[in-house]
Amino acid sequence: MDAVVRLRTAPGRWLLLATVLGSSMAMLDGTVVNVALPTIGEDLDADVGGLQWVVNGYTLALASLILLGGALGDRWGRRRVFVIGVIWFALASLLCGIAPNVEMLIAARLLQGVGGALLTPGSLALISASFDPEDRGAAIGAWSGLGGVATALGPLLGGWLVEAVSWRAVFLLNLPFAVAIVWICGRHVPESRDPDAPARFDVLGVVLTAGGLAALTYGLIDSTTWIAVAGLVVLLLFVAQEHRSANPLVPLGLFADRVFAGANLVTFAVYAALGAVFFFLVVQLQVVAGYSPLAAGAATLPVTVLMLLFSPAAGRLGTRIGPRLPMTVGPLVAAVGLLLMLRIGGDASYLVDVLPGVVVFGVGLTILVSPLTTAVLAAAPDHLAGTASGVNNAVARTAQLLAVAALPPLVGIVGGALSDPVLFDEGFDQAMLVCVGLLIAGAALAFAMIRDRPSTHAIPVEQQAGCDVCGPRPYPVASSRGARPER
Known part of the structure; x- marks a missing residue:
């Protein structure tokens, strides 16, 4: 690849700024909306x-289309697809901000997820394709660190906006960022494509993924068994389609590797718990403990701060001793944190009842996430590393999607439970025990399933994106192969 951009130049700083703003915009909406849920429910008269x-x-559209978004960027131009995603995301955010009822808000969130699926893979792919190889690791490290700061500030910003302005401002804030x-991008970001990208996309695979996940999610939320079963059948058809497709979204051969399959199963279990915890916790703090939106958002800050500060050290440890021990110990430590969160009830003290559980949970995730990323990439051939990371990201998003769909009705949080602190408190305790499991x-x-074997595919620690509590971020090694920037 021809060297185009150096990090310590004006074009390099502009490129880094554009990609950080784009990925942060998508990540913020993944963290701040949970803080606003009780207020949205009250304002729009929405049930659970x-x-x-x-x-x-949002998560449904993102999980269904994120692999397609990366493929479109490789084929049609990463900058072009990234910009389309940003504009799409902004317009959908505007619809969210002016939604007169919950039905329109849900439709706008679906559209927002489509935009997120277009811009999320493109932000990191642009860095990988456009920076000089000598600067690429540092650029990715800066992107990850600055994105982690945005993730950490998200709940605080969301809580403040809900209190000081309106929950609608959470979405409308995206508009100036998008501009x-x-x-x-129009003035400073070079275009790049993958000349080896397939000419055709697995459109049927995309349709089957989206349809199957939508039916399964609806069936779980509505407790309609036959729809959930139909969704599972469609997802099985997706697996059959991937087996026969010439250009599959998910190369099933990757799962023949025991470590890759095991790492993705761990991802599914852990990120299902993670999605459920952040859905329930900020609502529990507001509905049951009486916290303001700002205080509830701030309560989760230690998790992201711990991951931001110590994920590089955890990554180095995992590289030295292998991923098996951190991936075993990390979830167990996080489970202890959730058991401590059972103390959160009415009039909960932050220092005594909330902070210990949040800190222990954050320590467990910090131990786990970077070694998990390394294990996924180490199990994949070099030419499929980007695809492997994208698959892992989609698995994480799908796990969060299904957990948020299935757990509330499973623990009895349905209908008007947001107005009943006693009912919600009981459901919260049951949900945390499920997440412990x-x-x-x-x-x-x-x-x-994880083996500590010598890795020929592991990525440098400074390039590991381990501070995103919403899901692992795609690392586009394969996406940038042979990419030639264009002016």
């Missing part, structure tokens, strides 16, 4: 099922 769809509408990103299952899977 409606609020589940406010969260899951800045589009302007920067998921984390223990993740630890058992890691112990049984």
Whole structure:
């Protein structure tokens, strides 16, 4: 690849700024909306099922289309698809901000997820394709660190906006960011493509994925068994389609590797728990403990700060001793944190009842996430590393989607439970125990399936994106192969 951009130059700083703003915009909406849920429910007279769809509408579209978004960028131009995603995301955010009812808000969140699926893979792919190889690791490290700061500030910013302005401001804030990103991309970001990208996309695979996940999610939220079963059948058809497709979204051969399959099973269990915890916790703090939106958002800050500060050290440890032990111990430590969160009830003290559980949970995730990323990439051939990371990201998003769909009705949080602190408190305790079970299952899977073998595919520690609590971020090694920037 021809060297085009150096990090310590004006073009390099503009490129980094555009990609950080784009990925941060998508990540912020993944963290701040949970803080606003009780206020949205009250303002739009939405029940628990409606609020589940406010969260899951976005995640559904993102999980279904994120692999396609990366493929479109490789084929049609990463800058072009990234900019389209930013504009799409901004317009959908505007619709979210002016939604007169929960039905329109859900539809707008679905559209927002489509935009997120276009811009999320493109932000890191642009860095990988456009920076000089000598600067690429540092650029990715800066992107990850600055994105981690945005993730950490998200709940605080969301809580403040809900209190000081309106929950609608959470979405409308995206508009000036989008304008800045589009302007920067038009003037300072080079275009790049993958000349070896397939000419055709697995459109049927995309349709089957989206349809199957949508039916399964609806069936779980609505407790309609036959729809959930139909969704599972469609997802099985997706697997059959991937087996026969010439250009599959998910190369099933990757799962023949025991470590890759095991790492993705661990991802599914852990990120299902993670999605459920962040859905329930900020609502529990507001509905049951009486916290303000700002205080509830701030309460989760230690998790992201711990991951931001110590994930590089965890990555180095995992590289030295192998991923099996951290991937086994991390979920167990996080499970202890959830048991401590059972103390959160009415008039909960932050220092005594909330902070210990949040800190222990954050320590467990910090131990786990970077070694998990390394294990996924180490198990994949070099030419499929980007695809492997994208698959792992999609698995994480799908796990969060299904957990937020299935757990509330499973623990009795349905209908008007947001107005009943006693009912919600009981459901919260049951949900945390289910999440403890998921984390223990993740630890058992890691112990049984992950092997500490020498890695020829591991990525440098400074390039590991381990501070995103919403899901692992795609690392586009394969996406940038042979990429030639264009002016």
